[in-house]
Amino acid sequence: MDFLPDVGLATLGAQLMVGLSRAMILFIITAGMSLILGVLKIPNAAHGSLYMIGAFLAYTVAVFFSGVAGFWLALIIAPLGVALLCLVIERGLLRHLYEREHLMLLVFTFALMLALDDLVKLTWGVEYKSVSVPAIFSGSFSLFGLPFPRYNLFLLVVGVLVGVGLWLLINRTKIGKISRAAAVDREMVDAIGINVSWVIAVVFVIGGWLAGLGGALIAPTVNISLGMGHSILIEAFLIVTIGGLGNMWGALLGSLIFGLTHCFGVLFLPQFAIVFPYIAVVIVLIIRPTGLLRPTAW
Amino acid sequence: MFKGVINLKSAWWQIALLVILLILPFIAPTFYVYILALVCVTALLAMSLNLVLGYGGMFQFHHGVFYGVGAYTVALMLTRTSLPVWVGFVAGPIVAAALGLLMGWLCVRLTRIYYGMLQLSLGSLVWAIVFRWYDFTGGDDGIHGIPVPGVLSSLNGSYYFALIIAAICLVVMYLIVKSPFGSTLQAIRDNPGRCAAVGVNVRRHQLIALVIATFFAGVAGVLFVTVEGSVFPDLLFWTLSLEVLIMCLLGGWFTFMGPVLGAAIVVLLRTFVGIYTEYWALILGVILLLVVMFLPQGVLGYFQERFKRGSKAATKETGA
Numbered sequence: 001m002d003f004l005p006d007v008g009l010a011t012l013g014a015q016l017m018v019g020l021s022r023a024m025i026l027f028i029i030t031a032g033m034s035l036i037l038g039v040l041k042i043p044n045a046a047h048g049s050l051y052m053i054g055a056f057l058a059y060t061v062a063v064f065f066s067g068v069a070g071f072w073l074a075l076i077i078a079p080l081g082v083a084l085l086c087l088v089i090e091r092g093l094l095r096h097l098y099e100r101e102h103l104m105l106l107v108f109t110f111a112l113m114l115a116l117d118d119l120v121k122l123t124w125g126v127e128y129k130s131v132s133v134p135a136i137f138s139g140s141f142s143l144f145g146l147p148f149p150r151y152n153l154f155l156l157v158v159g160v161l162v163g164v165g166l167w168l169l170i171n172r173t174k175i176g177k178i179s180r181a182a183a184v185d186r187e188m189v190d191a192i193g194i195n196v197s198w199v200i201a202v203v204f205v206i207g208g209w210l211a212g213l214g215g216a217l218i219a220p221t222v223n224i225s226l227g228m229g230h231s232i233l234i235e236a237f238l239i240v241t242i243g244g245l246g247n248m249w250g251a252l253l254g255s256l257i258f259g260l261t262h263c264f265g266v267l268f269l270p271q272f273a274i275v276f277p278y279i280a281v282v283i284v285l286i287i288r289p290t291g292l293l294r295p296t297a298w
Numbered sequence: 299m300f301k302g303v304i305n306l307k308s309a310w311w312q313i314a315l316l317v318i319l320l321i322l323p324f325i326a327p328t329f330y331v332y333i334l335a336l337v338c339v340t341a342l343l344a345m346s347l348n349l350v351l352g353y354g355g356m357f358q359f360h361h362g363v364f365y366g367v368g369a370y371t372v373a374l375m376l377t378r379t380s381l382p383v384w385v386g387f388v389a390g391p392i393v394a395a396a397l398g399l400l401m402g403w404l405c406v407r408l409t410r411i412y413y414g415m416l417q418l419s420l421g422s423l424v425w426a427i428v429f430r431w432y433d434f435t436g437g438d439d440g441i442h443g444i445p446v447p448g449v450l451s452s453l454n455g456s457y458y459f460a461l462i463i464a465a466i467c468l469v470v471m472y473l474i475v476k477s478p479f480g481s482t483l484q485a486i487r488d489n490p491g492r493c494a495a496v497g498v499n500v501r502r503h504q505l506i507a508l509v510i511a512t513f514f515a516g517v518a519g520v521l522f523v524t525v526e527g528s529v530f531p532d533l534l535f536w537t538l539s540l541e542v543l544i545m546c547l548l549g550g551w552f553t554f555m556g557p558v559l560g561a562a563i564v565v566l567l568r569t570f571v572g573i574y575t576e577y578w579a580l581i582l583g584v585i586l587l588l589v590v591m592f593l594p595q596g597v598l599g600y601f602q603e604r605f606k607r608g609s610k611a612a613t614k615e616t617g618a
Contacts, residue, residue, distance in 0.1 A: 043411075045540070093587070100594060102411075103357075107547050108590045110540060115583030122577060234422060234536050241415035272430050278423040282404075285416040289408045 010144035015263050021152035023259030024159025025218055029232060030239045030251040031166055032210030038246025039183045039203045041102065042094075045109040047236060048229030049116040050082050050208050054215025055224045056120055057081045059129040062219075068134040075216050082212025083205045090204045095197060113229075121226055129224040137220075155217060162213070166248060169206075179203050183246065235277070242284040244291030253292055257284070312555070319461055323454045332525070335457040337565045339521045342464040344545040344557035345471055346514035351543070352551035353475055354507045355487030356406075357414030360421030361542055363401075364512040366534035368394040368519025370428065373441045373529040383447045387520055394516025395509050397424070402508040406501045409490075418536060425534040440530030450524045460521045467514055472554060474510065483507050548589055550596025559598050 033047045057078035062070040089112065097108060132138075137154050140147040170176035178199050182189045190196045214232075222228065239258050243250020258277045265276035284292060319338075323331050347361040368390040375386030401420050405413050428435045435441070449455040474480050486493045486500050494500050523529060532538060541564065549560025564582065571578040593600040 093591075097590065100590070103547060103551075104590055104594055107544055107586060110544055111583045111586030111590065113583075114579040114586070118577045118580035118583065122580075230537060234418070238415065238419050238422070241412070241419075245411065271432075272427070274430065275423060275426045278419050278426055281419040282416070282423060285408070285412070285419060286404060289412050289416070 010146050011267070012264075013144040014146040014148055015267055016260070017148055017156075018152060019260040019263030020256075021155040021159075021259075022263060023255040024155050025214055026232075026235065026239060026255035026259055027159055027252050028162050028210055028217065029214035030236045030243075030255055031162070031248055032207035032214075033236050034240050034243070034246055034248055034251040035179075035203055035210070036207040037240060038248075039179050040098075040200055042105045042109060043102070043237065044207070045106060045233065046112040046116055047109075047207075047211050048231075048233030049113045049120070050086070050211035050229075051215040051218075051232055052224075052226070052229035053085065053116065053120060054078050054082045054212030055219040055222075055228065056124050056129065056215075057212070058216035058219040059124075059131050059224055062131045071131070071134045071220070074131065074219070075213075078216040078219075079209045079212035082215070083209035086205045086208030087201065090201045094204070095201070098200075113233075117226065117229065126226060131219040131224070133220040151221060158217060162210070163252060170248065175199060175202060238278075238281045242281050242291050244293035245295040247291070247293045247295055250291055250293040250295075257281075316461075316465055320458075323457060328453055331453055331457050333565065333569050335453070335460045335525045337562050338457075338460040338464040339518050339525060340542075340545070340565050341558040341561040342467055342521065343515055343518040344542050344549070344561040345468060346511045346518060347542050348546045348551055348557040349471060349474070349511040349514070350504075350507050351546055352553075352556075353480065353487065354483050354504060354511075356504060356508070357410055357417075358508075358511070359414035359418045359543065360536060360539045361511070361515055362536070362539035363421035363424050363534050364394040364398055364515035365519045365522070365538075365542075366428070366529070366531070367397050367424065368516030369522050369529045369533055370435060370441075370519075371516075372520050372523045373444050374435070376444050376446070376523075377441060390520040390523075391513045391516030394519060395513035398509045398512025398515075399505070402505045402512075406504045406508070421534070421539065422536060425531060425536070428534055429531040435531070438531055440528060442528040444523055444527050444529070446524050446527055451527075456524045460525055463517065463521060467517055468558075471514065475554065479503070479506070544586065548586065548596055550599030550602070552595065553598045553602055556596050556598040560596070563597070 029047070029051055033044055036042055036044045036047070055078075058074040061074040061077045064070065065073050094108070097105060100108075133151050137151045140149045141153075142148070170180065178189065178194055178196075179202070182196050182199055182203075186196055186200075189199075235258060239254035240246075240251055241254075242257065243252070243254035257280050261276040261280045262273060265273035269276075319334065322334065326334075343361070343365050347358055350356045350358045371393040372386045372390040375381060375389055376383065379386075401417060404420065405416050408416055429438055431437065432439075446456070450459055482493070482498055482503055486498065486503055490500050519533070522533070542561075545560035545564050546557045547560070548563060549558065550556030567582055567585070568578050571581050575581075589597065595603060
């Protein structure tokens, strides 16, 4: 292995942490997609756009309130704004279409993606936007003797919190149980007198909220731009697939695989770093075509 | 003989369309000729996708890769080797089909959404390599100013070349669809389990269909190079693949000419709405939403259904 650069354990450790925080962002986004896929059976092509809208909303809120308050309010208000948008879409359009073929639903979400992307362009213009990080999260601290951005640590914490919150929501609340039942057999749930339509709407809204949260969280670390939803969407689709369609923990596992292969790829072969996650996905799908964990009823 | 009569009778509007397209460069401004050439290329690409999507029932999510690979093969052959031009033109589709064979061999063991996702990841892999390999493919810059030979370098030349090749490919695809192989493919689409039970090798048929479809996608890639004179990695990006998929569904994926209509709608909308506003995607999005809400069979599918119902009602009336 002498073609590999001389990489110390410290660098590996630091890179591992970077990969983990990247995986957490991916997990927050793909968890939403996975929920929607599991319960609504829709491959949501507009998910990347919702993520992008989350980032742009975070920018607007952060600029409006400015300072530390702006940052925290952006994290709260931006995902809620996206959730509200999802509610309008679901009640206004989507609920009339559930009986359609999967591919037509894909067309629907694609059309939504086109429309939302252009509405974002209409609202925020084509220039890059950026959000600043409050003082406590700016800068970095020493990890294995190497600098590690504080904000990434914050992302790790939020990712864990979201994961625990979702677990509680799905396993410990009534709506979580109903939505799991609806994922398996929607008609049966309907037949025993539960208003499935609203449960589905709530799931779609939560999925959108997660996409918006992902966008708001990533906003301080990137240039907020019009194309940002496109690259994340394909990654989210693939992560959801290798994890097992509609399986929340599969989304976590897939995000870890995606985030870590990319970060270690950067270390060894920077030019082709983006290739490694795709290779990982291909290997997983060839060995276990239905994903690493059990998919929900599909 | 019977078949021939039916073909001529039912193909009158396709033939009329072809004649109109053939004489159009004499009356239309050059810009329109260029757009029509793009429509021909895109229509061929959408048709090739529909061979596996509509007739094979396979979720071909990343068809653009074969289009892009075909285009890149020609571009690299023309810029980096001194081989005769026709070698490059033949190599494009063959390389695309070879890639189709390789990817198909991995993919056909999976079904539906899993097939689509494996293909999406394999295709993205190819895209990432093309996008990053600056020394060989030019990376995200692509390759520009490809020396297209002689008569094809003029706009009218490339238009006629694209139109005639696309028309020939369409006829060949029609013959494939109507052949015993085509019927078997459609039977597999409708009920793979039963087909396997009566002794049809499902996977092999799907693989052959995929190789044929990717070959024609490669042809479309070659035509793109003659029309545009450049290639770029966006040809292999998944957004283009999804767009082509949408063309098939928009036009009507269970009709033969539907994808052509879908391709024409998308390309023309983008061009002519794009002249008036930069927000053409919003308008296309709204149109697609309306189609999904009200025409689940696609535009052509809807009219065919109406036409059938209308003629049935007519025969009933005359019968009574």
